[in-house]
Amino acid sequence: MSDTETLLRQVEAATTATDLFGPPSADSGARRRARRTFRVLALRLHPDRLAAAAPGTDRDRAAAAFAKATELHEAWGREAEGDTTDALRGQRGTYPVGPLVARGTVANLHAVPGQDAVVKIARRPASSRFVRNEREALQALQDFTDRPGNGWLAPYFPRLIDTATVGSPTERREANVLGSLGRADGFYSLAHVRQAAPEGLDGRDWAWMQRRLLRALAGAHAAGLVHGAVLPENVLIHPLEHGVVLAGWSFATRPGRPAEGRVASQAAAYPPEASTGVLTPASDVFMLGALGLTLLRPEERAQRRFAEGCMQAAPAMRPRAADLLEEYDDLLDRLYGARRFRPFAVAV
Structure with a gap:
């Protein structure tokens, strides 16, 4: 059995992203392994490369497998970028982490079931500085609107409820708990x-x-x-x-x-x-x-x-x-x- 045929069967048999790329994780090593696996699949199964990689392989079958692998890789990335923690422990309380509700430029927003709040978690450790920066800005705005005569401005800005850090010691990511402002x-x-x-x-x-x-x-x-x-x-x-x-x-x-x-x-x-x-x-x-x-x-x-x-x-x-x-x-x-x-x- 050729290498291409083996890969085709692996992709066709996969039902979840984990089947192809392993458990979704924010760990940098897991991300590298997932990217390497996808590159191998792309080199073997992409319709434009198929003639050189495996002459005689059915193009329609390979195209379907490549599309499926791409979709599963993207799903793996979305799940890895989210937070799999059941609950986030902040400075002031604990917040259950619900479904993903939005994907921002540097962070993901998750619902907090049962609370008027969302959890904003940096997708990568390197993005944590932006979450900390937002934290400092919102605190400065709150200090300003708390001053006498400035309270009428508070509704124009998000409300910072709490802060936290998630992830393993080597993959720490910052999180902010904000007042909910969704649909x-x-x-x-x-x-x-x-x-x-x-x-x-x-x-x-x-x-x-x-x-x-x-x-x-x-x-x-x-x-x-x-x-x-x-x-x-x-x-x-x-x-x-x-x-x-x-x-x-x-x-x-x-x-x-x-x-x-x-x-x-x-x-x-x-x-x-x-x-x-x-x-x-x-x-x-x-x-x-x-x-x-x-x-x-x-x-x-x-x-x-x-x-x-x-x-x-x-x-x-x-x-x-x-x-x-x-x-x-x-x-x-x-x-x-x-x-x-x-x-x-x-x-x-």
């Missing part, structure tokens, strides 16, 4: 909104979202933070209550410091200084402008001009978020007159 709670990301409304948003709907985002950014800047990733997936809205939460603080930094990280797939949303220098509150203002251009309908010319005004190449030329609040309200008054509640629905 079960009525929240949707602007990434979902963009998918649900590919034609773009009516300016009247974007108006209440941007007004609240301006407040959130003004509050963060007053607390001495730069968010650094004002992207669709990091802005959560509650359509029924017109709530807005600025999430995704893993890459936050202090003014005058370099970015902690970037989402490479959304390079166009970042200001020029993000790749060559340091970030300031003006960097967040640029990204808010880019967000508006991404979400608004093309015919919303006045609001799109407002967004473009936030995107001056030189940071010193961009307005402050706090100053934009009054300017934006004046624009809305001219465009729409007296304010009235406008229902907003998101297609699931």
Whole structure:
């Protein structure tokens, strides 16, 4: 029996990812072994390599086996990146780790059954620094909103409930326990909104979202933070209550410091200084402008001009978020007159 035939039969007989790649694990050695196994399968079974690897082997059979191996390898990776711990022991309590509810840039979010919370766990030990960074940023925001007169800003930011460390001594990963802000709670990301409304948003709907985002950014800047990733997936809205939460603080930094990280797939949303220098509150203002251009309908010319005004190449030329609040309200008054509640629905 040829090596290719042996591999074909192994893949065809597999019913789970473990059958091919071993038990899913965050351990770096297990990851390397799984990658090596998949490379061997790809070299032998990929339709483009089949003629050289095993002349005469049925191409359709090999293609089906390769597709199955790819799917199982991806499933192995997703499970390995999650946390298999039944319960997470934090500084203040213990939290059952439920199903995966979201996959962020550097961490996975799991439900906490029976509690209004989610567990955010770094997928790899190297990503733990971003989870720690988010932890520090959220604590700074909480300290700021706890001050007299600032409490009204608290709903604009995620709530840090607890912190923990998971994994083996050689593969430690940081975790944060956050207040739940998922679809079960009525929240949707602007990434979902963009998918649900590919034609773009009516300016009247974007108006209440941007007004609240301006407040959130003004509050963060007053607390001495730069968010650094004002992207669709990091802005959560509650359509029924017109709530807005600025999430995704893993890459936050202090003014005058370099970015902690970037989402490479959304390079166009970042200001020029993000790749060559340091970030300031003006960097967040640029990204808010880019967000508006991404979400608004093309015919919303006045609001799109407002967004473009936030995107001056030189940071010193961009307005402050706090100053934009009054300017934006004046624009809305001219465009729409007296304010009235406008229902907003998101297609699931």
